[in-house]
Amino acid sequence: MDLSVHSRVLKPIDRLRYSPGSLLVVVSPSTEERERFLNRLVTDRASLLSLEKVRGLLAGKVAEADIETRAQELLGAAVRKRLENRETVVLGPDGLGVAEREGFVRIAAELKRPRHLILLDTARDQVRDEDLSELNELRRRLDAGELGAEGFQTVLRLGGSSASEVNRILFRPPPREDD
Numbered sequence: 001m002d003l004s005v006h007s008r009v010l011k012p013i014d015r016l017r018y019s020p021g022s023l024l025v026v027v028s029p030s031t032e033e034r035e036r037f038l039n040r041l042v043t044d045r046a047s048l049l050s051l052e053k054v055r056g057l058l059a060g061k062v063a064e065a066d067i068e069t070r071a072q073e074l075l076g077a078a079v080r081k082r083l084e085n086r087e088t089v090v091l092g093p094d095g096l097g098v099a100e101r102e103g104f105v106r107i108a109a110e111l112k113r114p115r116h117l118i119l120l121d122t123a124r125d126q127v128r129d130e131d132l133s134e135l136n137e138l139r140r141r142l143d144a145g146e147l148g149a150e151g152f153q154t155v156l157r158l159g160g161s162s163a164s165e166v167n168r169i170l171f172r173p174p175p176r177e178d179d
Helices: 031-041 051-058 063-083 098-110 129-143 162-167
Strands: 015-018 023-027 088-091 115-120 156-160 168-171
Touching: 023 031, 023 098, 031 115, 051 063, 063 088, 063 098, 088 098, 098 115, 115 129, 129 156
Parallel strands: 015 168, 023 088, 023 115, 115 156
Antiparallel strands: none
16 A cells, blocks of 8 residues: 655644644654653653553563564554544654554554654764664655655654744644634
């Protein structure tokens, strides 16, 4: 299935508004920065999903050798179930690569749910050397408006002070204007 859609590169604003039932993928070379950002801005904690959380839930319940496979399966099932129920999913993948997000974007596209990506950029000293080329490629593709090929309808790059300028992420329809 071709995921290509028209994608808009958004500008940072203090309140980011997405449709309820959207898939929002927040990627960052710094897990700590991403988690701090999401915990500060997303009020619906049930919508926050990650492999790290699922691995934590499985620890001690599943053989160590099976944790990664089971975590992937359970996360995919949780994303599908929430999106089928038109519930919002905010996903913080472990890495920066296309493979980290593609399966989830495919689920959302199949269910005709809105798909959005935020790149939370960080200072160079917070980027591992092995992540630098992937981060630079993601930056380039985002800035060039090429992430529509991955199925993202909107993309946003936040870094430095622009990340702290965002005060809320809302999953609500826009307010209706009374005529």
